Amino acid sequence: xxxxxxxxxxxxxxxxxxxxxxxxxxxxxxxxxxxxxxxxxxxxxxxxxxxxxxxxxxxxxxxxxxxxxxxxxxxxxxxxxxxxxxxxxxxxxxxxxxxxxxxxxxxxx
Amino acid sequence: xxxxxxxxxxxxxxxxxxxxxxxxxxxxxxxxxxxxxxxxxxxxxxxxxxxxxxxxxxxxxxxxxxxxxxxxxxxxxxxxxxxxxxxxxxxxxxxxxxxxxxxxxxxxxxxx
Numbered sequence: 001x002x003x004x005x006x007x008x009x010x011x012x013x014x015x016x017x018x019x020x021x022x023x024x025x026x027x028x029x030x031x032x033x034x035x036x037x038x039x040x041x042x043x044x045x046x047x048x049x050x051x052x053x054x055x056x057x058x059x060x061x062x063x064x065x066x067x068x069x070x071x072x073x074x075x076x077x078x079x080x081x082x083x084x085x086x087x088x089x090x091x092x093x094x095x096x097x098x099x100x101x102x103x104x105x106x107x108x109x
Numbered sequence: 110x111x112x113x114x115x116x117x118x119x120x121x122x123x124x125x126x127x128x129x130x131x132x133x134x135x136x137x138x139x140x141x142x143x144x145x146x147x148x149x150x151x152x153x154x155x156x157x158x159x160x161x162x163x164x165x166x167x168x169x170x171x172x173x174x175x176x177x178x179x180x181x182x183x184x185x186x187x188x189x190x191x192x193x194x195x196x197x198x199x200x201x202x203x204x205x206x207x208x209x210x211x212x213x214x215x216x217x218x219x220x221x
Contacts, residue, residue, distance in 0.1 A: 030207060035212075037150075041214065042214050042215070043199060043215075044212070045209045045211065045212070086152065090207055095157055095159075095164055095206040095207065096157060096165045096167070097154060097210075098154075099153065101149070101151055102150055102151075
């Protein structure tokens with residue numbers, strides 16, 4: 001079992017829909033990251049959070065440390081949001097990131 | 110201005126060859142990383158350097174040798190390339206350990 005599990009693995013949505021991607025992890029962490037990998041391959045860091053909630057534009061990330069769970073929400077989804085969204089955690093006392101396998105999102109016009 | 114730049118973008122070579130991938134960041138970051146993304150798109154840390162010092166060295170064959178001549182550069186040299194080395198290799202940097210990471214565009218390595 002991977003230390004970082006994401007669901008769903010694949011997600012297809014219609015433009016305008018509200019999207020939720022989930023991430024569960026099994027280790028104690030210092031921080032959790034959400035990354036976006038575009039179809040062209042480039043990776044962008046969206047959020048780093050260790051508690052609560054962060055918002056950037058139409059993207060919202062939440063984390064529940066007690067439940068070892070995080071969600072990434074996209075409001076009013078758009079085809080340009082189509083990408084792979086990757087959850088990664090930094091275990092306590094370590095500098096490395098452990099990655100989930102990603103959620104492939106396709107938003108249809 | 111590209112913040113984290115990797116060269117080359119594509120590398121096609123024969124099994125058994127030795128090759129290098131270069132990475133440079135102009136962000137003034139102290140920490141740099143190398144990741145491998147396999148054919149199933151799974152990312153895994155390989156190495157991390159902080160101020161030119163190796164701080165993370167995951168279970169990677171010793172055919173892979175990182176070199177950091179200064180804190181703006183972290184190059185990856187691979188000896189005796191094998192078929193299983195085919196992957197996309199990403200370089201990243203962060204202000205310090207644990208801070209958000211900025212990724213390069215990746216180097217797609219294909220072994221024939």
